Amino acid sequence: MDATFTAEQDEIRRTLRELLLKRCGPEEVRTAVQTEGGYDPALWETLAQQLGLPGLAFPEAYGGVGCSVTELALASEELGRSLAPSPLLATAVLSAPLLLALGSEEQRAALLPRIASGELTAALAVSGASLTTALGLTGDNRGDWAGGGRAGGVQARRTDGGWRLYGQADQVLDGHSAGLLVVPAHTGGFARSRTLLFLVRDALVQDALVQGSLVRDSPGRGGSGSAGATRVRLTSLDGTRSQARVQLRDVEAELLGEEGGSADVAGALAAVGDSAAAVLAAEAVGAADRVLERTVEYVKQREQFGRAIGSFQAVKHRLADLYVQVQAARSAAYYAAWATGAGEERVGGLALAQALEALRITSSEAVQLHGGIGFTWEHEAHLYFKRAAGDELLFGPGHRLREHAADAARLFGGGEVAV
Numbered sequence: 001m002d003a004t005f006t007a008e009q010d011e012i013r014r015t016l017r018e019l020l021l022k023r024c025g026p027e028e029v030r031t032a033v034q035t036e037g038g039y040d041p042a043l044w045e046t047l048a049q050q051l052g053l054p055g056l057a058f059p060e061a062y063g064g065v066g067c068s069v070t071e072l073a074l075a076s077e078e079l080g081r082s083l084a085p086s087p088l089l090a091t092a093v094l095s096a097p098l099l100l101a102l103g104s105e106e107q108r109a110a111l112l113p114r115i116a117s118g119e120l121t122a123a124l125a126v127s128g129a130s131l132t133t134a135l136g137l138t139g140d141n142r143g144d145w146a147g148g149g150r151a152g153g154v155q156a157r158r159t160d161g162g163w164r165l166y167g168q169a170d171q172v173l174d175g176h177s178a179g180l181l182v183v184p185a186h187t188g189g190f191a192r193s194r195t196l197l198f199l200v201r202d203a204l205v206q207d208a209l210v211q212g213s214l215v216r217d218s219p220g221r222g223g224s225g226s227a228g229a230t231r232v233r234l235t236s237l238d239g240t241r242s243q244a245r246v247q248l249r250d251v252e253a254e255l256l257g258e259e260g261g262s263a264d265v266a267g268a269l270a271a272v273g274d275s276a277a278a279v280l281a282a283e284a285v286g287a288a289d290r291v292l293e294r295t296v297e298y299v300k301q302r303e304q305f306g307r308a309i310g311s312f313q314a315v316k317h318r319l320a321d322l323y324v325q326v327q328a329a330r331s332a333a334y335y336a337a338w339a340t341g342a343g344e345e346r347v348g349g350l351a352l353a354q355a356l357e358a359l360r361i362t363s364s365e366a367v368q369l370h371g372g373i374g375f376t377w378e379h380e381a382h383l384y385f386k387r388a389a390g391d392e393l394l395f396g397p398g399h400r401l402r403e404h405a406a407d408a409a410r411l412f413g414g415g416e417v418a419v
Helices: 007-023 026-033 041-050 069-082 088-102 105-116 265-301 313-341 348-369 371-375 381-395 398-408
Strands: 122-124 154-159 162-173 180-187 194-201 204-211 214-216 226-233 243-255
Touching: 007 041, 007 069, 069 088, 069 265, 069 313, 088 105, 088 122, 088 162, 088 180, 088 265, 122 162, 162 180, 162 194, 180 243, 194 265, 265 313, 265 348, 265 381, 313 348, 348 371, 348 381, 348 398, 371 381
Parallel strands: 122 180, 154 180, 204 226
Antiparallel strands: 154 162, 162 243, 180 194, 194 243, 204 214, 226 243
């Protein structure tokens, strides 16, 4: 592994950091999350059309830049520093790689260039709270995580005109604004049940956007939509990660891939999960690094007993411990991004566990060291604390990520545990 970054990788980080410092401060973040889409469309257009962020890891044949997971992770680290709300995670990290891996040539040619340009956003609609299981991060994704029968989830049935979906998916990242849904669904009945992936294009006719007491209906985006589909934007702990409930009632869908094919859906989801975990780890490291920087700046200015509190030895020790933890998490995230691009498996989950822990501890200490102001809406520390708590709920917790990695590596398969 070459631990040094190339000139192109350094340029990606520098350009993104300069742009986000100008256009994505704490006030801009708060304003963006209150919009209908949950992000700033003008900033997303800049990220997509001028910097090529959604297509950063796409092949050039589909309008992408042709980079790897490493570049995508470095870009996400900068987005994490500012907590910039955007559909990048749902679109380019979770959904598009499934199109690339399993889609037919016709589907890839029709959808990936639109995603790379930022014109089309996508969301992975997994039933219930099974996202990390579906991605193979906290459990075996070859089981019944997608529901089926009386277990709920999403069901698929074949009709003369194609496929129809019926069911519900909760906690769908950016599901309220995406023009394309990638939906895992059960098909085949009880005896021969299996999970396949389906596309719902220009997905939703009815928007029920719920923000506080505001409920509003509006037509679907980008076409006639799909009758019988409803989405509701949910109130979430971390407003910078928009979530939605997607209800599908006899909705027309399209099988991802060729009809009659033998695609390894579970394997593709696990591969996406490993790369997504590496990207999420880098994003969490960026957030932890930024909140630590802000805390160091604050303790140098705040005075108590006639001295800056940063001069007290106890405060220095706490900050030194945080610095070590953030740097260790950064090393793990960078290695995971490189290893995933090199084809190594089951490293992303461990890096994500370490990064989530670093962000949680760093943001908690930031609130404490900022004193009373750190608890208030006016200060940005609480934004990072909510990101830490929200990410652990969505993608963790860390002990489950580590436990599954240990089980997959058969560390304790012999029944003996070292004391």
